[in-house]
Amino acid sequence: MTEKTRRTGRPPNAEAGEALKAAALRLIREQGYDGVSISAIATAAGVARQTLYNRWATKADLVLEAVFEETARYADRPAPDPQAPAADQLRVFLTGVFAHLGRDGDTLRALIAAAQQDASFGEAFRTRFVQPREEMVTEILSRARERGELPEGRSPRLMSEFIHGAFWYRLLNGQPVDDALAQEITDSVFA
Amino acid sequence: MTEKTRRTGRPPNAEAGEALKAAALRLIREQGYDGVSISAIATAAGVARQTLYNRWATKADLVLEAVFEETARYADRPAPDPQAPAADQLRVFLTGVFAHLGRDGDTLRALIAAAQQDASFGEAFRTRFVQPREEMVTEILSRARERGELPEGRSPRLMSEFIHGAFWYRLLNGQPVDDALAQEITDSVFA
DNA sequence: TTGATATATGGACTGCCGTCCACTAATTGC
DNA sequence: GCAATTAGTGGACGGCAGTCCATATATCAA
Structure with missing residues (x-):
């Protein structure tokens, strides 16, 4: 078309x-x-x-694209080893994401804010940025579930929402998003 | 002074x-x-x-105060019965908060966005709005811990962050924040 | 070559923001 | 009453956003 x-x-x-x-x-x-x-x-x-x-329609659209290409340039995502224990996969993934937030967390906060004020940018932001990251975690947890590493009664989808929610909440409220949080989250999900 | x-x-x-x-x-x-x-x-x-x-220094400060008084007028928080099972207390509390979000969720999203763009408003927003609500949940979970209703290895503080994070994440990403989520969260915390 | 099409530029325009100012209005202390 | 102090009003100002327009420029098709 x-x-x-x-x-x-x-x-x-x-x-x-x-x-x-x-x-x-x-x-x-x-x-x-x-x-x-x-x-x-x-x-x-x-x-x-x-x-x-x-x-670009807005500053946010320009910055989203720029950040997107920037992170791709630095090969930000070493795919987690699917053979490793799921808890390790999750912790490594979160550590990597949080390290990125240490550099560009302020910009990401601004983009989240922009997404609340501009419905059309919000759509693009979620599609290109939010959903892919949420699905990566859901996938790790789904594999863990299949291998019996995730405790019963925990939905990978809901756990993924909890995980992302936890660090969004920290990020948006000016609390530290660091390796300690990655460890806490991982312990809590697999405990 | x-x-x-x-x-x-x-x-x-x-x-x-x-x-x-x-x-x-x-x-x-x-x-x-x-x-x-x-x-x-x-x-x-x-x-x-x-x-x-x-x-008021900004529109956000004015609206925060207006919303604050509005919710107080409608007696928005029937204090949960401290004798009831903690799971019920949590579910009732979340149901009440989520019902409020159904009415004023868009305004709250705008205030969260404003808090990202204006450090001084962010401080006021967190102190007057975010922290009190987080502490209410932490308190419910702490009582549950004392009565042995909260599974071991779950910190009330971290669980409260997870809970708030989950519905912030839903709210900010345009996903439903409803009774079903309140039930899911409650089940997950106490499972 | 000429016409059609799409981008790039500089400028104009309106609306709002945040700030500032001169002036008026209301209250207290003397 | 009078001075000091604080609040309210209307208007001005510069800066930026977003939109629009005339004009120049670059490419393809006929």
Whole structure:
């Protein structure tokens, strides 16, 4: 259904898009998400403000894409060894996620806030960011269930919601999201 | 330390404050939190914009106070019977909280978002709203622990974080926060 | 070459925010 | 009554958001 290649018209300038994403990440790390205006990003990238709007509807959409590519570049997710004990898999996974939050937690908090204020961005954020991570945990727990490592009466889906809820709650309330929490969560789920 | 009564000067017009809170709640229910500007609230209340700023630093501070008084008016919290089984206490408490979210969940989501964007409001929101509710659950679970109703190896504090995290996560991701979730959570905590 | 199509730019415009100011109004202390 | 103090009003200001537009630019199709 979708046209992969446009047949005509001036092609988008790829450099402009890359410059915008790079400028957004740089400025936000320097001045915080809310301290950076769309105008400032466009100016820093050396393009017109309208060019940014041509690509993304909001600052949040731009930043989501930039963060997404950034994490992919650093190969953020070493897939957990499916043979290891499920508790270890979960702890390793959470440790990795929490380490990322230590670097970009403020940006993620800002994106969660943006998702509450803009329904269309919220949809994109959940689809591209939230659900995949929730499913990774659900999958670890489902394998654990099959191998009898997860105590009876615990639904992988509900446990995954609990786990994500716990660190969202900590993140959004300014509490530490660290290795100790990863250990506590893991102990609690498999106890 | 704080002076309770001012000795001199024109006294604040109590009606203006009440009119602002009432107008804020009414407009937000009609048009959504982000659809209502500070100017619109002041206009609807029939006062100058500066009068609103004299009382509250941000729209979020005004709405937090209005919601707070509103829930107090409707006597939102029938204290759970401390003699009942802890599982029942928890389920009743969660059912009550979730019913409130059905009415004002959108406003609460907006306040959580505002707390991420304004550190000073975040502090007030957590102190006045989040912590008291977290402590209520912690207390129910602590009593359950003393009476041997809470399985060993489960910290009331961590369980309370899990519980609140679970419904925050649902609320912030547009998933249902209903009686079924209250039942699931209760079963899971006491299973 | 010419026309159709799509992007890039700079500028304009409205609305709101947060702040500030001059002025008026209400209250207390002397 | 009068001065000091605080609250309320209306208006101004600069900054940013989001939208729109005229114009220039780049590419494809005929």
